[in-house]
Amino acid sequence: xxxxxxxxxxxxGTNGVRVMAFSLTGEVIASMKGSYPTFHTxxxxxEQDPEQIFITMLYVLKNLLTxxxxxxxxxxxxxxxxxxxxxxxxxxxxxxxxxNVITWADNRGKKEALDLKNSSLGKKIYxxxxxxxxxxxxLIKIAWMSRNDNERFANTKKFLSxxxxxxxxxxxxxxxxxxxxxxxxxxxxxxxxxxxxxxxxAGIKExxxxxxxxxxxSPGKLRKEYQKSLGLPANLRILxxxxxxxxxxxxxxxxxxxxxxxxxxxxxAMRTVGKVVIRDEKQRFFNYLxxxxxxxxxxxxxxxxxxxxxxTKQFGDxxxxxxxxHAMENFMREAASVSxxxxxxxxxxxxxxxxxxxxxxxxxxxxxxxxxxxxxQHFVRATIxxxxxxxYSIGRTLGEHRKIDALTVNGSxxxxxxxxxMIADIFNKPVNTGTNPxxxxxxAYLLSAIDLGIYKNIDDAARSIDLPVSFKPQxxxxxxxxxxxxIFDRLSSKLYDEFEAIxxxxxxxxxxIGS
Amino acid sequence: MNQFAxxxxxxxxxxxxxxxxxxxxxxxxxxxxxxxxxxxxENFQIYYVIDGKFEWIINQKxxxxxxxxxxxxxxxxxxxxxxxxxxxxxxxxxxFKVAMLDSANGINLGDWSNLTxxxxxxxxxxxxxxxMSVLKTKEAGDVLYEMRSEVLNQEIGYLTRxxxxxxxxxxxxxxxxTRQANSRRDFPGTFALLEQALxxxxxxxxxxxxxxxxxxLGTTAFTEKVKTYTGxxxxxxxxxxxxxxxxxLLKKADINVTQIALETGFYSSQHFSTTFKKLTGYxxxxxxxxNTPTKSS
Numbered sequence: 001x002x003x004x005x006x007x008x009x010x011x012x013g014t015n016g017v018r019v020m021a022f023s024l025t026g027e028v029i030a031s032m033k034g035s036y037p038t039f040h041t042x043x044x045x046x047e048q049d050p051e052q053i054f055i056t057m058l059y060v061l062k063n064l065l066t067x068x069x070x071x072x073x074x075x076x077x078x079x080x081x082x083x084x085x086x087x088x089x090x091x092x093x094x095x096x097x098x099x100n101v102i103t104w105a106d107n108r109g110k111k112e113a114l115d116l117k118n119s120s121l122g123k124k125i126y127x128x129x130x131x132x133x134x135x136x137x138x139l140i141k142i143a144w145m146s147r148n149d150n151e152r153f154a155n156t157k158k159f160l161s162x163x164x165x166x167x168x169x170x171x172x173x174x175x176x177x178x179x180x181x182x183x184x185x186x187x188x189x190x191x192x193x194x195x196x197x198x199x200x201x202a203g204i205k206e207x208x209x210x211x212x213x214x215x216x217x218s219p220g221k222l223r224k225e226y227q228k229s230l231g232l233p234a235n236l237r238i239l240x241x242x243x244x245x246x247x248x249x250x251x252x253x254x255x256x257x258x259x260x261x262x263x264x265x266x267x268x269a270m271r272t273v274g275k276v277v278i279r280d281e282k283q284r285f286f287n288y289l290x291x292x293x294x295x296x297x298x299x300x301x302x303x304x305x306x307x308x309x310x311x312t313k314q315f316g317d318x319x320x321x322x323x324x325x326h327a328m329e330n331f332m333r334e335a336a337s338v339s340x341x342x343x344x345x346x347x348x349x350x351x352x353x354x355x356x357x358x359x360x361x362x363x364x365x366x367x368x369x370x371x372x373x374x375x376x377q378h379f380v381r382a383t384i385x386x387x388x389x390x391x392y393s394i395g396r397t398l399g400e401h402r403k404i405d406a407l408t409v410n411g412s413x414x415x416x417x418x419x420x421x422m423i424a425d426i427f428n429k430p431v432n433t434g435t436n437p438x439x440x441x442x443x444a445y446l447l448s449a450i451d452l453g454i455y456k457n458i459d460d461a462a463r464s465i466d467l468p469v470s471f472k473p474q475x476x477x478x479x480x481x482x483x484x485x486x487i488f489d490r491l492s493s494k495l496y497d498e499f500e501a502i503x504x505x506x507x508x509x510x511x512x513i514g515s
Numbered sequence: 516m517n518q519f520a521x522x523x524x525x526x527x528x529x530x531x532x533x534x535x536x537x538x539x540x541x542x543x544x545x546x547x548x549x550x551x552x553x554x555x556x557e558n559f560q561i562y563y564v565i566d567g568k569f570e571w572i573i574n575q576k577x578x579x580x581x582x583x584x585x586x587x588x589x590x591x592x593x594x595x596x597x598x599x600x601x602x603x604x605x606x607x608x609x610x611f612k613v614a615m616l617d618s619a620n621g622i623n624l625g626d627w628s629n630l631t632x633x634x635x636x637x638x639x640x641x642x643x644x645x646x647m648s649v650l651k652t653k654e655a656g657d658v659l660y661e662m663r664s665e666v667l668n669q670e671i672g673y674l675t676r677x678x679x680x681x682x683x684x685x686x687x688x689x690x691x692x693t694r695q696a697n698s699r700r701d702f703p704g705t706f707a708l709l710e711q712a713l714x715x716x717x718x719x720x721x722x723x724x725x726x727x728x729x730x731x732l733g734t735t736a737f738t739e740k741v742k743t744y745t746g747x748x749x750x751x752x753x754x755x756x757x758x759x760x761x762x763x764l765l766k767k768a769d770i771n772v773t774q775i776a777l778e779t780g781f782y783s784s785q786h787f788s789t790t791f792k793k794l795t796g797y798x799x800x801x802x803x804x805x806n807t808p809t810k811s812s
Contacts, residue, residue: 016746034746034755037710052759058794059755060746095806096766229796313700321699321732322740 006074007452008064009444010057012083012162013244014038014103014266017057019064020438021074022445024454026464030068031438034060039100043510044107044135047100050089050165057166062230076232078448081241082440083163085183085288088141090156091165098152101162102141109135109144110361116140117283121197128195130277130287130295131185134355139185139198146203156208163240164210171220171238174210179242181212182289189277189289215242215291216451239448245298246290247443248410249273250458252434253465258405260298260398262391262423263439264414268304270394271296278401284357285398291458297402299356299394303349303387305413307365310351311383315376332418334377335384340425340477341484342378344369347386348491350499354390357397358492362503368491384422385481389488392426408432408467410439420470425477426485432467518542519667528666531674534625535681537610538666543567543601553595560588560610561684563656567604570597573648585650587688589642590616607659611681618643619719622685627678630685637728638689644712644729647692655691658684693731702740705730713756717780723749757781758794765803772799 006029011018016035023029034056039047069076086104091097102108116122117133131137135144138159145153160168161184164176181187186202186209188195194206213219218238227234241247249271254261260272277287278297287297308331309324316327350363367382395404407429409420415433424431436442446461455461520539523529529538536558553572562585569580574592588594590613596602615623621639624630630638662680665673697705709729713721726749727737741749757779764775776787776799784799791799 032746035744036755037707049759051762052755055755055758055762055794059751062794094766223796225796225801229793313698316700318700321736322702322705324700324702 004072004074005077006069007445007448008061008069008076008079009241009441009448010061010079010081011244011440011444012053012057012081012166013440014084014105017053017060018438018441019057019060020441020445021064021069021076022441023074024077024449024452026442026445026449028436028438029072029074030064031441032060032064032068038103038105042108044110046103046106048103048162050097050101050162053101053162054166054169058226058230065230065232070231076236078237078239078452079232080239080444080448081163081167082244082247082444083161083166083180083241085180085243085245086136086138086141087162088138089160089162089165090145090152091158091160092155093157095157095168097165098155101165104136106141107135107361108148109140112143112147113137113140116143116201121201123283125185125195125198125201126283127279128188128190129182129185129198130189130297131183132283132286132355132359133185134359135361136355137183137185139202142186142202142204153203158208158210159204160210167219167238167240170222170226172223173220175213175217175219175240176210177215177217177240177242178212178289178292179215179246181209183243183245183286184209187212187289189287189295192289192292213240215240215447237448237451239451241444241447242290243288244440245269245271246288246296247441247447248439249296249443250290250446250462251436251439251441251443251465252408252410253462253467254408255459255462258403259408260395260402260404260406261408261410262395262414263411264304264387264391264409264419265411266304266306266309267300267302268387268391268411268414269298269300270391270398271298272398272402272404273297274402278398280397280401284359285401294458298398301390301394302352302355303365303390304411305387307349307351307387308383308413311380315379331380332416335381336418338377338381340385340422340480342382342385343374344371344484345374345378345382346389346484346488346491347379347382348488348495349383349386349390350492353503356394358393360496360499362499363492363495364499364502364506366491366495368487384419385426385484386488388419388422388426389481389485391423392485393489393492395427404429406430406432406469408434410434410437412437417471421474424471424473426481428473428475428478430469430473431471433470435466435468519663521666528669532627532666532677534612534627535609536612537608538663540565540605540607540663542605543603546600546603548600550599551596551601552599553593555593556588556590556610558590558610559613559616560586560594560608561655561659561688562586562588562609563607563659565605565607565656567602567606569602569604569606571595572597574646576648578649580649583651583653583656585652585655585688585691587642587648587650589646592648607656607663609659609662609684616643618716624682624685628682629679630682633722633724634686637725638685640725641689641693641728645692645696647695650688650691650695652687652691655684655687658687689728690731693728697731699731702744706741706744710756713753714760717757717760718778719780720782721753721780726753753780754790754794758791761787761791761799762802765799766806768807772803775799 018033020031021029089101113135186198252261346368348366351365353361354363621636727734761779773784776784781787
């Protein structure tokens with residue numbers, strides 16, 4: 001039949017872009033992805049090429065439209081954007097990028113972050129902005145630039161996010177949504193306006209930032225040239241959308257009291273939704289705005305699937321070159337053969353330092369409690385348990401502020417059956433796995449659908465997500481984990497001095513090799 | 516294994532192989548001071564260690580070689596003992612002439628070789644870019660033993676087989692050096708290195724075969740890996756990089772469109788223009804106009 005309508009979602013992620021097409025009722029019509037590289041030109045640096053991101057996005061969008069959407073006679077009515085948080089792209093007065101976009105994983109502002117965090121100003125800024133004082137946040141990145149890269153800082157007209165840049169290319173306007181803006185560390189999330197203390201710490205004025213608009217607002221019409229080259233209608237509604245974290249929560253259907261979502265991809269996070277901000281004395285949690293009524297609060301971990309991948313690369317059996325999947329499957333079978341708690345082998349997963357809840361960039365990994373009976377499969381299981389204990393320790397501290405009765409998992413690692421069951425056992429809570437793994441795109445689809453009047457409001461939209469309970473906690477396993485977790489927890493804080501000492505030595509070693 | 520020493524001009528066995536300068540199996544039982552000072556090699560030299568331990572300087576770096584190691588010295592690189600003498604042990608040495616070796620044109624071996632043009636280019640580039648002086652490969656040893664019996668026994672067909680074995684040896688060296696340069700477990704890491712190489716030499720007309728060889732995979736496996744990892748075929752991924760770079764250049768006023776096309780690896784400004792328009796909706800000229808500094812945003 002002709003004249004079927006559809007919604008397109010564009011997800012600008014850390015490693016690549018995913019474009020999906022949904023029917024108005026939410027069935028997936030098509031999905032395509034394209035990836036772009038991250039450059040690490042110096043230790044702690046993590047950058048991407050904004051033009052390559054733009055071209056990759058256009059290319060994937062065009063392929064999806066011409067190969068999968070137009071041939072089926074779908075008419076695109078709405079397009080909604082999502083992006084990773086915390087990116088910074090300085091542009092000059094001609095709108096030209098000054099260098100690459102700096103990603104969330106960039107740690108060049110370590111020193112600035114540490115200084116601010118330990119000051120009373122830092123506490124005040126955290127209370128106002130809800131974003132932990134950390135090198136990931138644009139507040140720190142801009143502050144770093146103002147102190148260490150004067151020329152670039154002086155030539156910068158505006159500090160954009162990657163999404164602002166892409167949308168400007170497509171529509172001509174410099175805008176930012178409240179949701180991504182609330183992750184910059186510069187926005188007062190209570191008043192929803194730029195926070196003067198944060199601006200002055202960063203060394204900028206309001207006009208150096210794009211205009212902030214609600215997630216349902218449109219940055220404008222698609223430029224004519226793109227309408228033509230992409231075959232999209234002039235009246236296409238473009239929604240600015242939100243951030244990956246907020247949309248994953250919405251798309252995961254976690255919208256009621258008592259629920260939390262655990263996402264584990266390379267990194268991981270545990271998030272809850274609420275109408276009030278979590279105020280944490282120790283500054284352990286983030287609070288990001290989705291709309292003015294809803295805050296997504298939680299904690300991120302650096303060490304998710306990336307740690308299991310590291311383990312597999314080092315110790316797995318590879319059938320052919322680069323055959324990671326096969327090696328991982330074998331490991332999961334081996335892990336399942338060992339009882340909960342790995343017979344007393346404990347793993348601290350801090351290969352990349354850690355954010356929540358210990359917020360210690362010097363933290364490093366460790367196997368503890370090895371005895372003569374431990375075999376390879378114990379190490380495999382302990383590695384997975386260590387990653388999940390870390391998520392559990394975020395959950396436990398989050399539980400001091402929010403009631404959590406049930407969990408939803410998503411992301412390529414957390415939704416693996418072995419991982420999901422272990423999460424249920426460690427938390428002793430039922431775990432739902434969404435029927436659809438692309439929760440970020442699903443969240444973006446829901447924003448468009450609400451905007452089109454298909455759902456009355458966010459609560460209504462979130463309720464449309466079907467969440468079967470798939471994993472029930474097994475008490476005997478929970479009891480075993482409860483015996484080992486306190487040791488994990490104590491080691492994570494007890495080793496503070498040793499973490500620092502070894503991190504310093506490793507840094508020196510790095511400098512020696514470099515010179 | 517018996518010793519043998521064949522030298523061009525002195526050994527009848529090499530008369531039919533004018534490109535082979537020396538082919539010997541040497542057993543060294545005593546140390547003679549100053550027997551092996553560092554000198555620059557004119558030709559392509561290969562040493563395969565059978566026995567003993569050798570400490571050598573190759574291309575200004577110090578190496579310790581053990582049995583099963585293959586040392587490769589490219590024309591123009593230096594070779595000699597770390598202590599200026601030859602250590603005790605046994606090795607096979609093969610030295611042959613190479614007409615040309617550079618990163619744009621690859622390796623030119625001469626009429627005796629059966630490598631195709633694209634193989635020559637790829638093998639040459641791999642040798643120069645990876646620049647691995649020492650490889651671990653027993654396979655190369657087997658080929659050298661086979662070559663020895665062909666040269667010494669001169670059975671029917673030996674003229675062809677010796678040259679085929681020499682080609683084989685170069686292929687083994689190229690393959691092994693990409694394998695040793697890349698972790699076969701870390702595709703993202705390996706792909707990042709390839710991406711760097713592509714960006715460094717964007718004007719070059721990369722073929723899929725060349726890119727695959729860089730990573731140490733066959734073209735089919737390579738194409739499949741790249742497709743899964745990036746979402747694009749290797750050539751389309753390359754177009755992404757080319758267009759992204761050209762956008763940056765278009766925003767600079769002082770370089771003309773034809774020059775940009777060639778610098779970013781398009782065959783012509785026409786090819787650049789069509790590809791650019793197809794992807795961005797703008798011709799390069801219009802895109803430049805839209806982004807010139809005078810426009811207010």
